[in-house]
Amino acid sequence: MNTQFAAELEAAREEFFRTGDSNAVFAARSRFVDDAVLDAYTEFLAPAFPDGIAVLAVGGYGRMELFPHSDIDILLLTEKGPHSRDAKEGLSCFLKAIWDSGLRLSHSVHSVQECVELHEQNIELNISLLDERFLCGTHAEYARLQERLPKFIAAERQTLIKQLERLTNTRHGKYHGTIHHLEPNIKETPGGLRDFHLVWWLTKLADPHRAAPAWLEGLSDAKSFVHSLRCFLHYQTGRDNNLLSFDAQESLVELPFIDASDAAGLMRQYYRAARAIFRAATRAAEESTGKSSSMLQSFRDWRSRLSNSEFTVSRDQILLKTPNLLEQDPEAALRLVRFVARHGITPGADTERRIEAALPAIAAYYSEPRPLWNYLQEIFQMPLAMQGIRIMHETGLMGAVFPEWREIECLVHRDFYHCYTVDEHTLITIENLLALRENKNRSVQRFQELLQEVDQVPILMFALLFHDTGKGNADVSHAQESVLIANHAMERIMMPEEQRETARFLIDQHLILSSFMNSRDLDDPSTASFLAERVGTIERLKYLTLLTFSDISAVNPSAMTPWRIEQLWRVYILGHAELTRELDTDRIVPDPADHAPRSEFLEGFPKRYLRTHSHEEIESHLLLERRSRAAGVALDIVKENGVYRLTLVSTDRAGLFASIAGALSSFGMNILKAEAFANRRGEILDTFNFSDPGRTLELNPPELERLRVTLERVTLGKIDVKKLLLSRPKTSAPSRGSVIKPTVRFDSEASASATLVELIAQDRPGLLYDLASAFSSSECNIEVVLIDTEAHKALDVFYITSKGQKLTLEQQAKLEQRLIQVCGV
Amino acid sequence: MKKIEAVIQPFKLEEVKEALKNIGIDGMTVIEVRGHGRQKGHKEVYRGQEYQVDLLPKVKLEMVVPSSRADEVVKTLVTAARTGKIGDGKIFITEIAEAIRIRNDERGETAL
Numbered sequence: 001m002n003t004q005f006a007a008e009l010e011a012a013r014e015e016f017f018r019t020g021d022s023n024a025v026f027a028a029r030s031r032f033v034d035d036a037v038l039d040a041y042t043e044f045l046a047p048a049f050p051d052g053i054a055v056l057a058v059g060g061y062g063r064m065e066l067f068p069h070s071d072i073d074i075l076l077l078t079e080k081g082p083h084s085r086d087a088k089e090g091l092s093c094f095l096k097a098i099w100d101s102g103l104r105l106s107h108s109v110h111s112v113q114e115c116v117e118l119h120e121q122n123i124e125l126n127i128s129l130l131d132e133r134f135l136c137g138t139h140a141e142y143a144r145l146q147e148r149l150p151k152f153i154a155a156e157r158q159t160l161i162k163q164l165e166r167l168t169n170t171r172h173g174k175y176h177g178t179i180h181h182l183e184p185n186i187k188e189t190p191g192g193l194r195d196f197h198l199v200w201w202l203t204k205l206a207d208p209h210r211a212a213p214a215w216l217e218g219l220s221d222a223k224s225f226v227h228s229l230r231c232f233l234h235y236q237t238g239r240d241n242n243l244l245s246f247d248a249q250e251s252l253v254e255l256p257f258i259d260a261s262d263a264a265g266l267m268r269q270y271y272r273a274a275r276a277i278f279r280a281a282t283r284a285a286e287e288s289t290g291k292s293s294s295m296l297q298s299f300r301d302w303r304s305r306l307s308n309s310e311f312t313v314s315r316d317q318i319l320l321k322t323p324n325l326l327e328q329d330p331e332a333a334l335r336l337v338r339f340v341a342r343h344g345i346t347p348g349a350d351t352e353r354r355i356e357a358a359l360p361a362i363a364a365y366y367s368e369p370r371p372l373w374n375y376l377q378e379i380f381q382m383p384l385a386m387q388g389i390r391i392m393h394e395t396g397l398m399g400a401v402f403p404e405w406r407e408i409e410c411l412v413h414r415d416f417y418h419c420y421t422v423d424e425h426t427l428i429t430i431e432n433l434l435a436l437r438e439n440k441n442r443s444v445q446r447f448q449e450l451l452q453e454v455d456q457v458p459i460l461m462f463a464l465l466f467h468d469t470g471k472g473n474a475d476v477s478h479a480q481e482s483v484l485i486a487n488h489a490m491e492r493i494m495m496p497e498e499q500r501e502t503a504r505f506l507i508d509q510h511l512i513l514s515s516f517m518n519s520r521d522l523d524d525p526s527t528a529s530f531l532a533e534r535v536g537t538i539e540r541l542k543y544l545t546l547l548t549f550s551d552i553s554a555v556n557p558s559a560m561t562p563w564r565i566e567q568l569w570r571v572y573i574l575g576h577a578e579l580t581r582e583l584d585t586d587r588i589v590p591d592p593a594d595h596a597p598r599s600e601f602l603e604g605f606p607k608r609y610l611r612t613h614s615h616e617e618i619e620s621h622l623l624l625e626r627r628s629r630a631a632g633v634a635l636d637i638v639k640e641n642g643v644y645r646l647t648l649v650s651t652d653r654a655g656l657f658a659s660i661a662g663a664l665s666s667f668g669m670n671i672l673k674a675e676a677f678a679n680r681r682g683e684i685l686d687t688f689n690f691s692d693p694g695r696t697l698e699l700n701p702p703e704l705e706r707l708r709v710t711l712e713r714v715t716l717g718k719i720d721v722k723k724l725l726l727s728r729p730k731t732s733a734p735s736r737g738s739v740i741k742p743t744v745r746f747d748s749e750a751s752a753s754a755t756l757v758e759l760i761a762q763d764r765p766g767l768l769y770d771l772a773s774a775f776s777s778s779e780c781n782i783e784v785v786l787i788d789t790e791a792h793k794a795l796d797v798f799y800i801t802s803k804g805q806k807l808t809l810e811q812q813a814k815l816e817q818r819l820i821q822v823c824g825v
Numbered sequence: 826m827k828k829i830e831a832v833i834q835p836f837k838l839e840e841v842k843e844a845l846k847n848i849g850i851d852g853m854t855v856i857e858v859r860g861h862g863r864q865k866g867h868k869e870v871y872r873g874q875e876y877q878v879d880l881l882p883k884v885k886l887e888m889v890v891p892s893s894r895a896d897e898v899v900k901t902l903v904t905a906a907r908t909g910k911i912g913d914g915k916i917f918i919t920e921i922a923e924a925i926r927i928r929n930d931e932r933g934e935t936a937l
Contacts, residue, residue: 519836523912563857567835567882573871743874760872795872 005032013068013235020257022067022227029066033103034135037074040097041136045076048090052138053078054145062131063200065227068234069241072098073128076109077141104240112144116152123163126156130204157205161288164205168198168285176557179274180424182267182412186229187242191274193230195281196223202284219280222273228257229270244270246414264412271410271421279394283349286317306343310335317348326358330365333358333397334375341379341388347395355395363400372401372493380458386431393427402465404485407472419556422471428554429464433457433546443565447549450542450572453790459499460543462486463506464550483508498614505540506547513548517567522574531571532578536611538786541579545572577750580758583608583784584751584799601625604680606784612675621685624649628683633715637708643672644697646688650715652678657782658772660686662721663714665766667707668694674768674787693765725769740793742823746812754783754799755807757815761823763794770822775800778815780807826921826934827895831886832860833906833914838884844905845888850898852937853888862912883914889921891934 012028015021034057041055059073060066082091091109098105108125119125129149134142153160172190175181179191187193196219203216232252233241249263260266304313310332312319318339325332333355340346347355366372379388392398399406408422418425436448454460466489470481486507490500512534520527535541548568553560586607590599601622602609613621620636624647627634633650648660657676664671673689697704713719742761750756761767768787775782775798784799802811833841838855845853859880869878890898899916907913926936 517835519839521834521836521908523910561857563859563882566859566880570869570878570882573869576871743872745870745872745875747870758872760874 005035008032016228016231016235018256020228020255022224022231025068025231026065029068030061030064033061033066033072036098036101036103037072038136040094040101044090044093044097046137048082048087048094049078049080051078051080052141054137054139054141055135056142056145057133057135058128058131060131062128062133064133067227067230067240069104069239070234071104071106071240073106074135075115075128075132076107077112077115077137077145078109079111079141081109081111112141112148115145116148118156118159120163123160123167126160127164127201130201153205160205161202164198164201165285165288168195168281178420178424178428179271179278180410180421182414182419182421183243183245184270184274185242186226186233186244186270186274189274190281191271191276191278192242193223193226193277195277196226198281199277199284202288206288216280219276222276225269225273226277267412267421268410275394279352303343303345306345308339311339313343313345314348316345318345318351319348320351320354323354324358326354327361330358330362331375333362334372334379334401337388337392337397338375338379338382340391341382341385344384344387346387346391352395355397359396359400362397363403366401366492367403369492369494373490373495373499376462376493377458380461385461386427386434389430390427393423402489404466404469404489407485408469411472413471417555417559420554422468425554426465426468429467429547429550430461432553433460433464433550436546436549443562444549446569447546449790450546453788453795454539454542454546456499456502459502460506460546462490462495463503463510463543463547466503467507467510467547467551479508479511482510501614502540502543505536506543509534509544510547510551513544513568513571514552516571517564522570528574528578531575532582535575535579537608538576538579539612541572541575579608580756580786580797581750582606583786583797584754584756597626598622600681601679601683605677605685609677609685621647621649625683625685631712631716633712635708635711635715637704642691644669644690644692646686646690646711648684648686648688648711648715650684652682652684653717654781655773655776656684656715657686657785658769658776659714659717659721660688660711661772662725662766662769663707663711663719664688664690665769666721666724667703667710668692668696668765669707670765671768671787672789674785676782676785678783721769725766742820744816744819746807746816748806751799751806753806754801755812757796757798757800757819759794759796759798759819759823761794761796763789763792767794767823768796771796771819774815774818774822778811778818779803780811780815826889826924826937827892828887828889828919828921829895829898829902829916830919831902831906831914831916832858832883833886833902834908834912835882835884837906837908838886841886841902841905844901845898848897848901850888850890850894850901853886856885856887858883858885862915881912889924889937891937 008028009032012024015024037055037057045053045055054077056062056075056077057064057073058075060070061073066072076091080087082088095105095107110125115125115129130153132145132149171188171194175185175189177190179189181189185192199216199219229244229252230242232255233244233248236248236251246263249266252258253260253263253266258266260269303316307313310321310325312321318336320326322328326336336347336351336355379385382388389398392401399409405423408426411422413422420428433451436444436451439445439448451457463486466482466486468478468482469485470476470478470483473481483504486503487500490503495503512531516522516527516531520530535544545568549560549565552564552568583606588602588605588607588610590603598618602618610618624634624636628649633648635646635648637644637646639645646660646664650656661671661674669690670693671688671690674687676684676686678684692698697707710719710724714721714724740760740762742759745758747756747758759771772782780800780802781804782798783801784797786797788795800807800815807815831841835857842853845851859882861879861881868875870876886902888898895918899918902916923932924934924936925932
């Protein structure tokens with residue numbers, strides 16, 4: 001390299017480290033390389049190709065964006081390839097001369113015809129020619145290319161666009177479609193330079209003569225910032241390195257042209273730039289496919305029928321019918337999100353701009369307490385909820401509705417395992433949870449079943465949304481800080497207290513199962529007790545297990561190993577077994593000196609009762625008990641969220657549970673859940689959640705009173721339930737393919753005084769009555785019951801005694817036969 | 826030089842790492858593995874379904890140490906990893922022919 005060029009390159013380097021200006025580096029390097037290529041061409045190539053050869057710069061070199069250690073891409077255009085000995089020799093010397101200049105050269109030799117053909121297996125050749133620049137050589141060759149290339153591009157535009165899309169999707173997929181990597185490859189990851197090139201190429205393919213669209217100009221700051229990062233990385237490592245590692249981030253912050261006091265600040269700038277580039281790339285890709293097939297057009301026409309009074313759907317994008325809708329009516333922003341979550345259609349560019357412009361008004365509106373939880377629940381339960389949540393994040397709506405969210409936006413939390421920013425990790429946890437529904441992987445099917453069993457998935461999603469918000473405060477335990485943050489948010493959105501309690505618990509304890517997986521002896525009985533004590537109920541254990549599964553899976557793409565899946569399941573089973581055992585063994589024992597009516601009523605109930613009922617509910621049960629003293633029975637039936645709940649207090653007697661179940665069944669009710677507890681005084685507290693598939697109670701209000709009276713009479717033994725059931729509506733048998741084979745398991749070790757019976761069977765109306773009757777007719781007494789249904793599966797737990805004792809093996813065998821027979825359809 | 830491979834209970838990992846660090850052994854490889862000993866796993870029961878768990882999650886540590894220290898390392902490992910119950914794990918020792926530091930081509934025990 002001659003001294004003049006060396007001096008120029010060094011000057012550009014110094015200038016860059018002072019100002020961050022990469023353009024000076026590009027200009028100096030391009031001049032140097034152009035000169036080296038021209039010299040080598042003149043000396044070696046021109047004499048060896050007497051019929052003519054043109055040398056073109058392509059790719060980054062063609063764009064004159066040569067980073068300090070970028071490869072040099074050139075294309076040698078000649079009709080007659082290097083077939084002769086002189087040509088081969090000349091080419092070899094040409095390449096050697098350039099390599100000897102210290103440049104890493106990548107070259108190809110093609111005819112004009114080859115340049116205007118489609119290369120499906122080497123689409124990079126076609127794309128690189130979009131940036132071609134004549135360097136030196138025979139003009140005749142180049143003139144032929146200049147004449148034919150635009151025609152080729154016009155003819156193959158759609159194919160080239162599709163191929164670019166394909167390459168981009170593959171590249172994005174490799175980086176999991178997110179910009180939020182803690183150590184991003186600033187060339188290849190979504191939002192990196194390759195996405196900017198994509199925008200550039202798509203613009204050129206759309207119309208090479210058209211001026212660049214206005215929004216492209218808006219990217220220049222983002223592009224310059226990422227250019228300066230890449231220049232630094234090349235200078236720092238002395239090679240074509242594009243990984244913005246933790247070390248590189250620390251070094252960059254020391255430089256005068258970086259406006260950030262620490263690496264976290266630098267990365268926030270990076271993510272803002274990457275987001276702008278990524279969104280531009282997405283927009284450019286959408287606009288490119290606008291000139292589409294008639295089939296796609298028909299699909300889009302159909303989708304446009306989804307338009308409503310507020311939103312127009314046009315070309316598969318949402319537009320606002322009233323431009324300032326969101327400022328006038330901030331709640332419309334969430335209606336928009338709901339629309340996205342329902343239909344999977346995304347806001348157009350203009351709509352996104354309007355959302356961003358309305359953010360201050362939306363934030364001001366939601367800073368006051370609003371009944372927002374109902375809205376959010378609806379969004380969370382929509383088929384495409386995740387799309388809605390992502391739009392909230394990308395447009396800044398999440399931060400407007402939940403200012404707490406801003407603390408973790410683009411927050412880098414460095415540790416060995418996490419590879420995403422905290423906000424991205426949070427969104428991925430929710431994605432992982434929802435993805436369980438469609439997961440066909442056998443090893444996670446167990447978790448899929450758990451998800452089907454939990455009632456309130458929106459609570460779980462809310463807990464995931466807030467579980468790491470505390471990481472914005474490095475000084476305290478993040479779980480506890482997250483609880484405090486979530487409390488403010490739950491109050492503002494007016495979430496009911498019962499649900500807040502669950503969310504608080506999940507956020508506070510979200511690390512406990514991981515801790516048990518890694519640092520507890522799972523074979524030690526005390527581990528099971530400790531876990532059960534911490535978790536409290538089977539329902540909470542399920543929520544926590546799903547939360548832990550989602551959380552670990554979102555740490556990095558390979559975090560949820562088969563090992564961890566197995567270990568997490570072991571912890572779940574351990575907790576489940578202990579909590580089931582405790583239904584019978586772990587009873588409320590009040591202070592002997594305490595003779596308050598409340599304490600006497602509660603004595604003997606499983607401790608689970610206290611964990612699953614609020615203070616208000618316990619007070620209402622006490623009232624029921626007082627009412628029952630006069631009549632022998634007292635009951636309440638309330639309807640909530642489409643499901644009825646019967647709470648009944650009476651004196652225990654043989655067959656009572658079966659009778660109540662039968663009475664409900666005789667009215668055509670479908671029992672979804674049930675609990676039956678008895679206290680020390682022999683009073684029972686039974687709770688049945690049931691649905692009314694025939695809408696009998698809704699369409700005939702007097703039937704509710706008739707049901708109430710029937711239940712009272714059945715409880716008091718004044719009506720024979722068998723007679724009631726004679727008029728029970730017949731049900732149709734499920735299809736063969738969906739029948740669940742019944743399984744019954746006995747465990748005489750789970751409790752000191754009763755036998756545990758676990759049963760899974762095909763749910764059907766009347767099943768619970770039939771099972772309870774089977775127990776009754778086998779001279780068994782039901783001490784504790786926990787019934788649940790999941791879709792068509794009945795999941796029943798009974799603690800049974802016979803004449804006050806556990807069941808013998810012989811009794812178990814007979815009972816098993818009877819139960820299987822009852823479950824048969 | 827000797828290579829020491831130890832399969833231990835997962836909950837013992839931190840204790841073992843700390844114990845090894847205290848005797849100056851910082852370098853090791855940790856792998857999540859699954860396996861069983863002579864007992865061939867056990868039966869788990871969930872919701873009335875019994876299923877055999879043959880391969881239990883364990884953790885495997887590998888380290889190469891100077892031969893003169895092998896006994897000390899093994900003793901430390903055993904003390905830290907032992908609970909006295911079935912499933913504590915096993916340790917295997919093999920001879921190592923050579924060790925090379927990739928960064929600077931250092932060889933032998935100084936590369937450890």
